[in-house]
Amino acid sequence: MQVATLHAPGDLRLSDVQRPVAGPGDIIVKVRASGICGTDLHFRHMGPRFGKPMPLGHEFAGEVIEVGPDVKSYKLGDRVAYNSNNSPADMGRGGECGGFSPYVVLREVDGHVQSLCKVPDSVSLDHAALVEPLSVAMHAVNRAAPRPGEHVAVFGVGPIGLGIVLGLRQRGIEDIIAFDLSPLRRERALALGARAAFDPRETPPKEILQELHGVGKIWGIDYPGTELYFEVSGAPGLLAQLVDLANKRSRIITVAMQRHPVTIDATRLMSKEVSLIGASGYPTEFPEVMEKLAKGEIDPEAMITHRFSFNDFLHAFEVADNAGEAAKVVLTFD
Numbered sequence: 001m002q003v004a005t006l007h008a009p010g011d012l013r014l015s016d017v018q019r020p021v022a023g024p025g026d027i028i029v030k031v032r033a034s035g036i037c038g039t040d041l042h043f044r045h046m047g048p049r050f051g052k053p054m055p056l057g058h059e060f061a062g063e064v065i066e067v068g069p070d071v072k073s074y075k076l077g078d079r080v081a082y083n084s085n086n087s088p089a090d091m092g093r094g095g096e097c098g099g100f101s102p103y104v105v106l107r108e109v110d111g112h113v114q115s116l117c118k119v120p121d122s123v124s125l126d127h128a129a130l131v132e133p134l135s136v137a138m139h140a141v142n143r144a145a146p147r148p149g150e151h152v153a154v155f156g157v158g159p160i161g162l163g164i165v166l167g168l169r170q171r172g173i174e175d176i177i178a179f180d181l182s183p184l185r186r187e188r189a190l191a192l193g194a195r196a197a198f199d200p201r202e203t204p205p206k207e208i209l210q211e212l213h214g215v216g217k218i219w220g221i222d223y224p225g226t227e228l229y230f231e232v233s234g235a236p237g238l239l240a241q242l243v244d245l246a247n248k249r250s251r252i253i254t255v256a257m258q259r260h261p262v263t264i265d266a267t268r269l270m271s272k273e274v275s276l277i278g279a280s281g282y283p284t285e286f287p288e289v290m291e292k293l294a295k296g297e298i299d300p301e302a303m304i305t306h307r308f309s310f311n312d313f314l315h316a317f318e319v320a321d322n323a324g325e326a327a328k329v330v331l332t333f334d
Contacts, residue, residue: 001016001017001018001019001101001102001103002014002015002016002017002101002102002310003015003017003055003097003098003100003101004055004056004057004098004100004101004313004317005053005054005055005056005098006043006044006047006048006053006054006055006056007048007053008047008048009044009045009046009047010044010045010047012044012056012314012317014313014314015053019102019103020096020097020103020104020105021105022066022067022068022105023068023107023108024068024069024070024071025068025070025071025107025108025109025110025111026068026071026105026106026107026108026109027064027066027067027068027071027074027105027106027109028064028065028066028103028104028105029062029063029064029065029080029082029103029104029105029106029116030062030063030064030065030102030103030333031060031061031062031099031101031102031103031104031333032061032062032063032125032126032332032333033060033061033062033125033126033128033129033330033331033332033333034057034059034060034099034100034129034310034330034331034333035059035060035129035130035132035133035159035328035329035330035331036059036316036317036320036328036329036330036331037058037059037132037133037159038158038159038160039058039093040056040057040058040092040100040317040320041317041320041321042257043056043093044056044317044321048094049093049094050094054093054094054098055091055092055095055096055097055098055100055101056092056098056099056100057091057092057098057099057100057101058082058084058091058092058093058098058099058132059082059084059099059129059130059132059133060081060082060099060104060129061079061080061081061082061119061125061126061128061129061131062079062080062104062125062333063077063078063079063080063125064076064077064078064079064080065103070110071109071110072110073109073110073113074109074116078118079118079119079121079125079128080116080117080118080119081116081117081119081125081128081129081131081132081286081290082099082104082115082116082132083114083115083116083117083132083286084132085132085135085281085282085283085286086114086115086283086286087112087114087115087116088112088115089106089107089112089115091104100310100313100331102310102333117131117286117287117290119290120290120293120294122293122294122296123290123293123294126304126307126330126332127293127300127301128290128293129330130300130303130304130328130330131286131289131290131293132282132286133159133160133163133303133328134163134166134167134289134293134298134300135282135285135286135288135289136160136163136255136279136281136282137160137161137162137163137164137166137167138163138167138282138285138288138289139279139280139281139282139283139285140160140164140167140230140232140253140255140279141164141167141168141171142285143253143277143278143279144228144230144251144253144277144279146168146171146173146228147227148172148173149175150173150175150227150228151175151177151209151212151213151214151225151226151227151228152168152173152175152176152177152226152227152228152229152230153176153177153178153179153205153209153213153224153226153228153229153230154168154176154177154178154179154189154194154230154232155179155180155200155205155229155230155231155232155233155235155238155242156179156180156230156231156232156233156234156235156256157178157179157180157185157186157188157189157194157197157232157327158180158185158232158233158323158327159303159327159328160232160255160256161178161180161185161189161230161232161233161255162185162188162189162192162302162303162327162328163300163303164230164232164255165178165189165192165193165194166192166193166298166299166300166303167298168193169192169193170292170297170298174193174195175195175212175213176193176194176195177194177195177196177197177198177208177209177212177213177226178190178194178196178197178198179197179198179199179200179205179233180197180199180233181199181200181201181323181324182323182324182325183199184305184324184325184326184327185323185327186198186199188302188303188305188327191302192302192303195212196208196212205245206224206245209224209225209226209245210222210223210224210225213225213226216247216248218247218248218272223245223246223247223248224245224247225247226245226246226247226250227247227249227250227251228250228251228253229242229245229246229250229251229252229253230252230253230255231252231253231254231255231256232255232256233256234256234257234258234259236259236260237262239252239254239258239262239264240262240263240264240265243264243265243268243269243274243276244265244268246268246272246274247272248272248273249272249273249274249275250272250274250275251274251275251277252274252275252276252277253277253278253279254276254277254278254279255279255280264276300328303327303328304327304328304329304330305325305326305327305328305329306319306320306326306328306329306330307329307330307331307332308329308330308331308332309331309332309333309334310331310332310333310334313331316329316331317329
């Protein structure tokens with residue numbers, strides 16, 4: 001079988017390997033759908049973690065097709081999604097397997113049943129493969145603790161930012177303004193429930209937010225009435241700009257990786273009593289998101305801009321790496 005393997009920075013290949021073999025405590029999962037994550041794109045540029053070829057892919061869902069005789073937690077035919085934030089298997093990040101592969105093995109799975117979440121019949125497996133990024137987004141929303149009627153700005157509506165828009169709307173938040181450089185991503189944010197979406201290069205966000213969210217005054221100076229900001233872009237300097245932009249007691253949730261150290265005016269942070277809150281991963285949200293999908297409380301379809309067969313993996317990866325032309329790219333397996 002073929003597995004997407006990273007050999008060195010920029011050297012991503014489809015490698016021919018033997019299908020994994022299950023031991024007594026192991027299961028084999030037939031992968032049916034995988035999502036390409038920003039972390040995968042990052043690894044392609046940075047290279048493998050431990051200096052040796054590394055299978056990629058950690059957002060995936062599939063079906064259990066082989067069960068070792070000692071396994072108690074899973075049975076043949078179980079539909080499952082991989083919970084990478086809570087799994088010691090470390091799939092796609094230096095572990096034995098990666099989700100860009102037709103088959104994966106989970107060793108001694110009864111000892112880490114949290115590695116997989118069972119997928120209800122009402123949830124498609126390509127949507128189940130999105131539970132991972134949706135859980136990152138849901139954790140960010142949970143960290144923000146949005147209150148009814150609050151005004152929200154989301155900077156960066158790639159897959160995680162789109163998931164944040166979706167999660168906010170599911171929590172009853174309606175006044176969401178999205179900012180992104182990509183017309184496609186802005187259109188998807190509107191489809192998922194954003195009130196409006198703008199290119200920040202065309203109109204300064206301060207002007208837009210003051211017009212749409214009203215004006216608050218501190219020491220006689222006008223600030224947007226926005227209570228809640230999500231920084232999901234990682235754009236250089238943006239986090240510092242949001243501290244400057246924030247109104248009294250605004251909250252800033254930083255979700256994006258910052259590639260370089262950020263200098264913030266701490267006096268503004270202090271004097272305006274701005275809360276700067278980090279959000280990383282999803283300690284508990286994975287089953288919660290799966291349940292919301294099963295109940296129809298969230299529909300992530302508008303996040304998906306492209307579907308490709310795994311046979312077109314290398315082309316699909318290039319599409320996913322073009323932020324202006326793609327949001328979530330999903331791979332399907334025959």
